[in-house]
Amino acid sequence: MRKNCKPACLLFILTGMLTQLQAQPDRWQQRIKYKIDVDMNVETNRFTGTEKLDYTNNSPDTLDRVFFHLYWNAFQPGSSMDVRSRVLGQTRISEPSRRSDGLDWDARVKDRIQHLTPDEIGYQHVTRITIGGVEQPVKMHETILEVNLTKPILPHSTVQMDLAFEAQVPKQIRRSGRDNAEGIRYSMSQWYPKMVEYDYQGWNANPYIAREFYGVWGDFDVNISIDKKYMVTAGGDLQNANELGFGYETPGTTIKPQKGDKNLWKWQAYNVHDFVWAADPTYKMITRTLKEGPLLRFVYKAVDSLENRWQKMADTAALAYPIIARTFGPYPYKTYTFIQGGDGGMEYPMATLIKSASVGTALHEWMHSWYQMMMGTNESLYPWMDEGFTDYASTRVQATLRNAPGFWYTGSYRGYFALVKSGLEEPASTHSDHYNTNFAYSLAAYSKGAVFMSQLGYIVSDSIRDKILLEYYREWRFKHPNPNDFIRVAEKMSHMELDWYKEYWINSTKTIDYGVGDINVKDGLTMITLHRIGQMPMPVDVLLTFKDGTQEMHYIPMNLMYGDKPAENAIPRTIHNEWNWTSPDYTFGTKRGIQELKSIEIDPSMRMADVNRSNNKLVIPD
Ligand SMILES: [Zn+2]
Secondary structure, three states: OOOOOOHHHHHHHHHHHHHHHHHOOOOOOOEEEEEEEEEEEOOOOEEEEEEEEEEEEOOOOOEEEEEEEOHHHHOOOOOHHHHHHHHHOOOEOOOOOOOOOOEOOOOOOOOOHHHOOOOOOOEEEEEEEEEOOEEOOEEEEOOEEEEEEEEEEOOOEEEEEEEEEEEEOOEOOOOOEEOOOOOOOEEEOOOOOEEOOEEOOEEOOOOOOOOOOOOOOEEEEEEEEEEOOOEEEEOOEEOOHHHHOOOOOOOOOOOOOOOOOEEEEEEEEEEEOOOOEEEEOOEEEEEEEOOOOOEEEEEEEOOHHHHHHHHHHHHHHHHHHHHHHHHHOOOOOOEEEEEEOOOOEEEEOOEEEEOOOOHHHHHHHHHOOOEOOOEOOOOOOOHHHHHHHHHHHHHHHHHHHOOOOOOOOHHHHHHHHHHHHHOOOOOOOOOOOOOOOHHHHHHHHHHHHHHHHHHHHHHHOHHHHHHHHHHHHHHHOOEOOOHHHHHHHHHHHHOOOOHHHHHHHOOOOOOEOEEEEEEEEEOOEEEEEEEEOOOOOOOEEEEEEEOOOOEEEEEEOEHHHOOOOOOOOOOOEEEOOOEOOOOOEEEEEEOOOHHHEEEEEEOOOOOOOEOOHHHOEEEOOO
């Protein structure tokens, strides 16, 4: 048996605690330890389980109640998730949409929940919850269990809770469930009574209606008893590999099989905020060992015709890791597992469920290990910080792998522009469940969120944005950063004020549009006027190109920034006085003669999300 925390890991936890002190001296976070034992019946697709929790209340508040997520109760006809999906299905999206039927519902969910039969629905029942042997009164709210404590949990104290529960694995509808389209028997996510996070904003008891998760940082010990034919995989480290085999065993050792019809799989995952597993009798596993990186596992249904794709994906993931580590920070856990399961791609700590061997999906889900699994933002409140940052990161990694920089985010910009044009845009600060349409949610979270990061490079320079990414990782991993926390890191690293960027880009739907105006000659200078047509102010880069082929970069900071970005290339640059955000016009000059000018171009890098680029470039006719 392996020890689970070697000296390197201890050092890791210690440095984590030290940085926590630095980053958020006044921000506490709760802590939990789960010990879960489950016994699966593969005939009935039901299991029973017990959960022992050590819950530490690090808050200054006395808690007289606690909450648990019981996600699978969403998979019942008439549930909030079912109703929500069918209501959204009544909205037709006229914009080019990814949904084949043009309706706004998630194509994977549609009205499928309504048609589930009693043995296909999902449920999670907590049959008993006790503290110190005393049963606790509960109140059910469909996917949320409210526990009214007989004795409140005092600040800075730890309580032990004992839960007994039983569950039926739903026929796979969304993310978790049994017998998905690819024939995987069990995709086990959101499968156990999961404590709701209590943070500086209070309880985050979001009913499960569609998306996005948030959890308490902690440690998991999970023992799974299941039919011997099944191979189990998980986001975690297997503790008894040499009793199980299936490729987990240390090479060269003899497997000591367990007695009986079932195997007991013992898993651990430390310093994470969720735990996923999956099981199938036809799974096989390949691995890639990285130099100074985690062991990558790929667990999938063995199908000869698809074998090559999984092998290729595994090679690409191994090639990607050094790029990921130097750009976004090292992956800290010992293993990461790409598991075939679910219904697309969904991220969990130390693992993902992906339906097939797609490099794009695999990299996206893996990058979630940074954005949400390590930088554990509240996805319900700030979906752009997990989906947007992740999309930015995986697009960038893929472009670097293909050696195609410069065209990284065109898809994200296109998505954002389509959102603006649709008239359906809502501020990206909208709670992810509360958007009026799935369409507006997905483009705001993914595309506008990715553009946030790319455009930040325009404002502070790409090189400083890259320092921000690493500093954000250093300060905020294993915590719950919010938008302001990210902005503060960005401000410190860039020596600029950036609150306006968050206010305009995230909290509003105001758009950017700058245009080139008149050219005049005054006092021997060629004077160029620019117009701010959109309501969102930005700093402006203007490239002047002359007929002799020479170029000048003119940089106009915006007054709310209180700072300048460094030059980003070798073109001679003039830094002008700041443009006050209230002024619709700005005029600057060049010493070169008007007759020498060939073209004037606002933001030639195209990183600024200008909604009307047709007025950004003026070419002077000969
Ligand atoms: Zn994602």
